[in-house]
Amino acid sequence: MARPPSTRERLVASAAVAGGALITIGAFLPWLTLFAGLHPLRGVIGLNGRVLAAGGAVCLVVGIRGWRRPAPGLERAVAALGWACAGFAIWLTVQLFITYRELRADPMLVPRLGPGLFLALIGSLLPAATAMLRLRSWRAPPPGSCSIPRVGSERLPTSLENACAASLNGSFGYLRRPPRGPHSGHG
Numbered sequence: 232m233a234r235p236p237s238t239r240e241r242l243v244a245s246a247a248v249a250g251g252a253l254i255t256i257g258a259f260l261p262w263l264t265l266f267a268g269l270h271p272l273r274g275v276i277g278l279n280g281r282v283l284a285a286g287g288a289v290c291l292v293v294g295i296r297g298w299r300r301p302a303p304g305l306e307r308a309v310a311a312l313g314w315a316c317a318g319f320a321i322w323l324t325v326q327l328f329i330t331y332r333e334l335r336a337d338p339m340l341v342p343r344l345g346p347g348l349f350l351a352l353i354g355s356l357l358p359a360a361t362a363m364l365r366l367r368s369w370r371a372p373p374p375g376s377c378s379i380p381r382v383g384s385e386r387l388p389t390s391l392e393n394a395c396a397a398s399l400n401g402s403f404g405y406l407r408r409p410p411r412g413p414h415s416g417h418g
Contacts, residue, residue, distance in 0.1 A: 247294025253354025254287025313359030
């Protein structure tokens with residue numbers, strides 16, 4: 232028999248369900264209206280809105296799955312899906328503002344921004360931010376275990392840290408070098 236979900240797992244699952252529902256609802260609401268609200272343009276009339284609605288539906292299903300039977304990688308999947316939807320919704324919002332600005336130049340269209348994309352953006356940030364709050368607990372090793380070798384009171388650097396240090400030294404090493412050339416005084 233599976234163990235019951237913890238409070239933290241239920242929090243992430245609830246945020247995924249609520250966020251997925253908001254994303255999906257936002258994709259079906261008008262993103263832009265023309266002629267002072269007489270002609271609504273909903274997100275799902277185009278491919279971008281359908282992709283956003285599909286992402287919201289997947290987030291909703293993953294949240295329900297996490298609520299009923301949590302799995303080890305489910306919270307990370309919620310975080311990745313939430314951030315992917317958030318990034319996509321931010322890009323769509325920028326594109327919507329560009330389109331809105333161009334349409335405002337024509338006085339016959341009378342464009343107005345609708346609530347749909349903004350609701351989808353808020354909905355995508357909800358599971359992403361909630362899962363991000365759990366990031367600290369993901370990185371902490373379980374109590375009583377130590378996965379990092381230690382010598383004395385200092386810990387040894389991991390191979391990833393060595394690779395990052397070498398990369399940064401190669402990328403930003405020029406900041407520590409003295410200037411050379413005809414105008415540097417070292418000529």
